[in-house]
Amino acid sequence: MSPLNIKKGSSSHSAYDLRDSNAQAEESHTLAVIVENEPGVLARVIGLFSGRGYNIDSLTVAEVDHTGHLSRITIVTRGTPAVIDQIEAQLSRMVPVHAVHDLTADGPSVQRELALFKVAGKGEARIEALRLAEIFRANVVDSTLESFVFEMTGTPEKIDAFAELMRPLGLREIARTGVAALARGA
Amino acid sequence: MTKTMTGADMVVQALKDQGVEVVFGYPGGAVLPIYDAIFQQNDIRHVLVRHEQGAVHMAEGYARSTGKVGVALVTSGPGATNAVTGLVDALMDSIPIVVISGQVPTFMIGTDGFQEADTVGITRPCTKMNWLVKDTANLAETIHQAFHVSRSGRPGPVLIDIPKDVQFATSTYVTKEKIKISHYQPKLKGDIDAITALVELMETAERPILYTGGGVINSGPGASQLLRELAAATDFPVTSTLMGLGAYPASGKNWLGMLGMHGLYEANLAMHGCDLMINIGARFDDRITGRVKDFSPRSKKAHIDIDASSINKVIRVDVPIIGDVGHVLEDLLRVWKSRGRKTNKDGLAKWWKQIDEWRAVKCLSYKNSTTTIKPQYALQRLEALTKGMNRYITTEVGQHQMWAAQFLGFEDPNRWMTSGGLGTMGYGLPASIGVQIAHPDALVINVAGEASWLMNMQEMGTAMQFRAPVKQFILNNERLGMVRQWQELLHGERYSHSWSDALPDFVKLAEAFGCKGIKCSDPKDLDDAIMDMLKYPGPVIFDCLVEKHENCFPMIPSGKPHNEMLLGDADTQGVIGAKGAVLV
Numbered sequence: 016m017s018p019l020n021i022k023k024g025s026s027s028h029s030a031y032d033l034r035d036s037n038a039q040a041e042e043s044h045t046l047a048v049i050v051e052n053e054p055g056v057l058a059r060v061i062g063l064f065s066g067r068g069y070n071i072d073s074l075t076v077a078e079v080d081h082t083g084h085l086s087r088i089t090i091v092t093r094g095t096p097a098v099i100d101q102i103e104a105q106l107s108r109m110v111p112v113h114a115v116h117d118l119t120a121d122g123p124s125v126q127r128e129l130a131l132f133k134v135a136g137k138g139e140a141r142i143e144a145l146r147l148a149e150i151f152r153a154n155v156v157d158s159t160l161e162s163f164v165f166e167m168t169g170t171p172e173k174i175d176a177f178a179e180l181m182r183p184l185g186l187r188e189i190a191r192t193g194v195a196a197l198a199r200g201a
Numbered sequence: 202m203t204k205t206m207t208g209a210d211m212v213v214q215a216l217k218d219q220g221v222e223v224v225f226g227y228p229g230g231a232v233l234p235i236y237d238a239i240f241q242q243n244d245i246r247h248v249l250v251r252h253e254q255g256a257v258h259m260a261e262g263y264a265r266s267t268g269k270v271g272v273a274l275v276t277s278g279p280g281a282t283n284a285v286t287g288l289v290d291a292l293m294d295s296i297p298i299v300v301i302s303g304q305v306p307t308f309m310i311g312t313d314g315f316q317e318a319d320t321v322g323i324t325r326p327c328t329k330m331n332w333l334v335k336d337t338a339n340l341a342e343t344i345h346q347a348f349h350v351s352r353s354g355r356p357g358p359v360l361i362d363i364p365k366d367v368q369f370a371t372s373t374y375v376t377k378e379k380i381k382i383s384h385y386q387p388k389l390k391g392d393i394d395a396i397t398a399l400v401e402l403m404e405t406a407e408r409p410i411l412y413t414g415g416g417v418i419n420s421g422p423g424a425s426q427l428l429r430e431l432a433a434a435t436d437f438p439v440t441s442t443l444m445g446l447g448a449y450p451a452s453g454k455n456w457l458g459m460l461g462m463h464g465l466y467e468a469n470l471a472m473h474g475c476d477l478m479i480n481i482g483a484r485f486d487d488r489i490t491g492r493v494k495d496f497s498p499r500s501k502k503a504h505i506d507i508d509a510s511s512i513n514k515v516i517r518v519d520v521p522i523i524g525d526v527g528h529v530l531e532d533l534l535r536v537w538k539s540r541g542r543k544t545n546k547d548g549l550a551k552w553w554k555q556i557d558e559w560r561a562v563k564c565l566s567y568k569n570s571t572t573t574i575k576p577q578y579a580l581q582r583l584e585a586l587t588k589g590m591n592r593y594i595t596t597e598v599g600q601h602q603m604w605a606a607q608f609l610g611f612e613d614p615n616r617w618m619t620s621g622g623l624g625t626m627g628y629g630l631p632a633s634i635g636v637q638i639a640h641p642d643a644l645v646i647n648v649a650g651e652a653s654w655l656m657n658m659q660e661m662g663t664a665m666q667f668r669a670p671v672k673q674f675i676l677n678n679e680r681l682g683m684v685r686q687w688q689e690l691l692h693g694e695r696y697s698h699s700w701s702d703a704l705p706d707f708v709k710l711a712e713a714f715g716c717k718g719i720k721c722s723d724p725k726d727l728d729d730a731i732m733d734m735l736k737y738p739g740p741v742i743f744d745c746l747v748e749k750h751e752n753c754f755p756m757i758p759s760g761k762p763h764n765e766m767l768l769g770d771a772d773t774q775g776v777i778g779a780k781g782a783v784l785v
Contacts, residue, residue: 104514
């Protein structure tokens with residue numbers, strides 16, 4: 016059917032977002048959820064995802080406004096466009112949720128993740144690890160004669176790529192923060 | 202003026218400030234300070250229940266029949282866990298209730314103390330919102346916020362968990378006018394562009410239908426009036442979900458009856474064949490849609506709902522309108538009138554002719570008997586003998602519930618209390634008490650099945666103690682009728698555990714509670730027996746022994762679309778395939 020004469024963005028809700036409703040392919044979306052920082056709020060948001068069978072690929076949370084007691088939860092999720100719309104609507108109606116931004120749908124965004132890699136090794140492997148870390152602009156934040164801890168900030172893809180390169184060179188452990196994201200522009 | 206008081210006094214004061222007149226509850230160790238505060242005042246009435254589930258259903262019955270927020274008070278641990286079913290029931294049916302639970306003192310939380318349970322953790326997915334109040338300074342504000350959240354937007358249950366030391370400690374009381382404005386302010390007005398788009402569709406539609414739901418009733422009596430005005434002005438046919446019965450009068454000219462799995466033939470075929478479906482405050486529940494793929498395949502669909510997450514959840518719609526039903530209908534009528542009150546008169550005339558053909562099928566007809574009371578007949582007589590009375594009906598869950606929806610007529614909103622979304626057996630008896638407490642002079646009847654009724658029968662004690670003259674009209678088939686019906690249709694007539702042996706003698710049971718018991722098994726005696734029930738000034742348990750193997754029709758078998766309804770036993774052979782059998 017032809018799209019109706021409703022302006023996109025005429026309401027904050029995605030029901031007016033007339034994307035192809037029949038698309039069945041899953042998409043990855045990054046959502047920024049601004050919530051009141053009160054006890055249980057994270058459990059409430061996570062409970063929504065588990066209770067309704069939605070995916071969480073990455074999740075980060077921290078208070079970003081100490082005077083207003085607002086936290087920003089960044090969630091990377093997957094689903095068909097209809098499911099993504101549902102997730103946004105379900106989040107939006109939660110009482111402690113102030114706003115939900117779909118950073119993937121709203122336009123270009125910056126997405127960054129911090130990761131720590133522990134790589135153990137000697138000889139050529141150790142030198143190669145250090146050389147690759149330089150190429151990837153990873154910092155050495157801890158060093159022994161047999162190990163490094165590298166710190167790297169980047170997109171999840173860059174971190175994945177670095178991890179793949181480190182694996183044969185003695186990768187022992189990885190710690191990742193999950194994605195933090197902001198829309199580009201003012 | 203600021204006042205210092207204990208947390209327990211704050212609870213009572215805040216309830217008074219919120220206009221609460223009655224609380225349904227059950228005391229226990231962790232709420233004793235609040236009970237002490239209740240003891241020392243006379244403004245708020247406390248109704249002592251027999252089980253906390255009963256308290257929550259009573260609060261629901263009170264809320265549904267008055268439009269006000271219902272309140273229940275329970276203790277920690279088992280008190281709170283017993284309340285869970287009622288909370289989910291209210292969540293599914295969008296009923297505004299506030300449940301206050303006691304909790305072990307703050308310094309004991311997390312130590313597995315006596316009667317400790319993680320109440321906010323357990324009830325988080327069972328409520329619209331819940332709070333654990335750890336500081337008396339925040340208590341009054343939290344209670345006022347709780348009432349605001351419960352009644353705003355799509356209404357629902359909220360829970361406030363109050364540790365015992367918070368009830369004892371003192372702090373400054375905050376009045377409801379002084380609290381900071383909540384950011385939670387759901388939008389009431391619909392988008393005017395979307396409303397205009399709907400009016401454009403209404404002007405040309407050949408086969409329109411108004412599909413209304415509980416949202417009309419939740420929006421208040423004004424919304425029901427606007428719906429009636431809309432139907433009268435446009436001459437569009439009206440059908441309703443189980444939850445929406447009474448918003449449009451059953452005697453109204455445009456009424457098609459209830460739709461859905463056990464809805465009327467004309468209502469379901471009109472839904473299937475329409476070219477414009479206007480969903481007003483309903484949510485495309487699976488009892489309504491049947492097979493989603495084949496749901497009303499040729500229609501444009503508009504959906505008015507205050508909850509944006511209801512839109513496009515199950516059925517993709519063409520015109521989404523997010524807003525309160527009353528506000529949206531007001532704008533809709535205004536825009537439609539200002540554009541010249543246009544409808545497609547020729548199309549509508551043909552549509553009504555088609556609907557009249559469907560009506561002529563008389564889908565509710567059944568084979569009556571002179572020796573056995575048919576459940577449908579019992580309800581027809583109940584309807585005839587109580588018509589025009591100041592009447593409220595509650596139900597339990599099962600066949601009797603569907604027959605009640607089919608055979609009883611509701612002329613006004615808030616007169617019909619039933620567990621729709623959750624389907625809670627045991628809802629009806631306590632709900633009827635809640636309704637009666639709110640309307641002491643009204644006739645309140647719980648249409649029940651014997652199996653559901655037994656689930657919360659202890660509440661007859663509450664009815665006696667608080668002189669609530671509720672009439673328990675039990676259609677007794679000595680079976681779990683709806684389970685039995687499905688086993689007949691789906692499971693090769695293997696009736697696994699769907700009959701109740703060792704049922705109590707309901708007349709003796711009534712005597713044991715101190716109320717009146719009536720038994721009736723002969724259709725010839727039925728009218729007199731019903732009149733006996735109506736004349737008796739106190740609670741009555743009416744044991745109506747009905748046909749044991751009657752099935753409820755019409756029926757859309759699971760996994761089938763609207764146009765594949767079963768109208769009677771002759772239609773039922775092998776109709777539900779393996780795919781349908783996995784559905785509920």
